[in-house]
Amino acid sequence: MTEIVLNEALSEVSLLVVSSALAFLALALVLFSFQLVKLNTEDQTDPEKFSQVEKAGFVLLWVATIVLGVGVVLRGISAGRVPWANMYEFSISGAFLILLIYLTALKIRDLRFIATFIAGFALITLFAAVSLFYVEVQTIMPALQSYWLVIHVVVAIMATGFFSVAAGLHLFYLLKASGKAQKLFQRFPDLQQLERVAYRFNVVGFVLWSFTLIAGAIWAERAWHRYWGWDTKEVWTFIIWVLYAGYLHAMATRGWNGKRAAWLGLIAFLSVIFNFTIVNLFFKGLHVYSGL
Numbered sequence: 001m002t003e004i005v006l007n008e009a010l011s012e013v014s015l016l017v018v019s020s021a022l023a024f025l026a027l028a029l030v031l032f033s034f035q036l037v038k039l040n041t042e043d044q045t046d047p048e049k050f051s052q053v054e055k056a057g058f059v060l061l062w063v064a065t066i067v068l069g070v071g072v073v074l075r076g077i078s079a080g081r082v083p084w085a086n087m088y089e090f091s092i093s094g095a096f097l098i099l100l101i102y103l104t105a106l107k108i109r110d111l112r113f114i115a116t117f118i119a120g121f122a123l124i125t126l127f128a129a130v131s132l133f134y135v136e137v138q139t140i141m142p143a144l145q146s147y148w149l150v151i152h153v154v155v156a157i158m159a160t161g162f163f164s165v166a167a168g169l170h171l172f173y174l175l176k177a178s179g180k181a182q183k184l185f186q187r188f189p190d191l192q193q194l195e196r197v198a199y200r201f202n203v204v205g206f207v208l209w210s211f212t213l214i215a216g217a218i219w220a221e222r223a224w225h226r227y228w229g230w231d232t233k234e235v236w237t238f239i240i241w242v243l244y245a246g247y248l249h250a251m252a253t254r255g256w257n258g259k260r261a262a263w264l265g266l267i268a269f270l271s272v273i274f275n276f277t278i279v280n281l282f283f284k285g286l287h288v289y290s291g292l
Contacts, residue, residue: 007078011137014074015130018092021068022126024060029119031057036116039184054112058103061119065099068126072096078137084153085140087280091129094157095122101161109197113188117168148219156212160272162205163244167269169198170262177259195261199251202265206244213241232283236275243268 035053072093076083083089102118105111140149173194176185188194216237217227228234247264250256256264 006080006137006139008137010074010078014071014078015134017067017071017074018126019130021064021071022123022130024064024067025119025123025126028057028060028064029116029123031060032116032119036184039187054115057115057119058106058112061099061115062103064122065096065103068092068096068099075137079139081140082150082153084157085149086135086138087133087276088129088135090153090157090276091125091133094160095125095129097157097161098122098125098164101158102165105165105201110189111165111169111197114165114168114172117171118165121164121168148215148222152212152215152219155208155215159205159208159212160276162201162208163269163272166198166201166205167266169194169201170265170269173198173262174259174266177262191258195251195257198262198265199248202244202247206241206248209237209241209244213237232279233275236271236279240268240271240275243271 031053035051035057038051038053072083072089075089075092079085079089084093098118099122102111102114172185172188173191176188176194177191189197216234220229220234221227243264247261247268250264251261
C-alpha cells in the first residue's frame, strides 16, 4: 500500500479558502434578507424580474460556491484522499453540494424565494465546520480506506442536499399557510406548487438515502464481516429512511398532506441534522467519525 503523505501547509490554505467562502456566503445572506424585507414593505413587483439586490446576492452565492469547491478540493489533496472522513470535511463538502444542487435547480425552476434559507443553512454549516469541527488533516482508519467510502458518503451528502432544499420549501409552505406577511408571500408559488416541488426533492433524496443504506450495508460486510450490527449510526440512518418513507407514503396516498406533511418533512430533516451532530458527537459506535 502506498504511504499517504499529509500536506499540513496545503490544509491551512484550504481552511483559509473555506473561510473566504464563509465571508462571501454571509454577504449573500445579508442581501437575500434585505430583499425579503423589501418585498414585505413595498408593493408587489413583477415576480419574473430580478432586483439588483437579488442579482448581487446570487452572484455572491455563486462565488461562495466556487470558492468553497476549491477549498474542498485542496483539503482532499492535502489529505491524499477524498475529503469526507470527519465532521469538518463532511460539513464543507455537504455545504458545497447543498449550494450546488440549489443553484443547479434554479436553472430548472424558480426557487429564488428560498435563497435566504439555503444561504443561511449553508452559512451555519460552514461556521460550525471552521469553529467547532475543524481538525488537522489526518489519515483514516483501515476500515475507511475503501472505494466504498467514496460511494457511500458522497451519495449520503447528495441526499442531504436534496433534503435541505425540500426543508426550505416545507418551511416557506408553513409560513405562507400561516396567513401572515401576505405581501411578502404574494411572490411565492401557491401552496400546492410548494408542496409538489418539495415532494419531488424529497423523492430524489429518498432514493439516494436508500442507496446510502444499501451501500453502507455492503461496506459494513467488507469491513466488519456483517451487513447490519445495530450500531447507533446504522439505526439512525434507518430511522431517517423510515421518516421519509412515511412522508412519501402519506403524500402518495393523499391521506396526510398540507401542513401535516410539511411538518413531517421538517421532522425528518431535523433527524438528519441530529444524526450528523448529536449522534457523531455524543454516541459511541463504529461509525462515529467526528475526528474531535
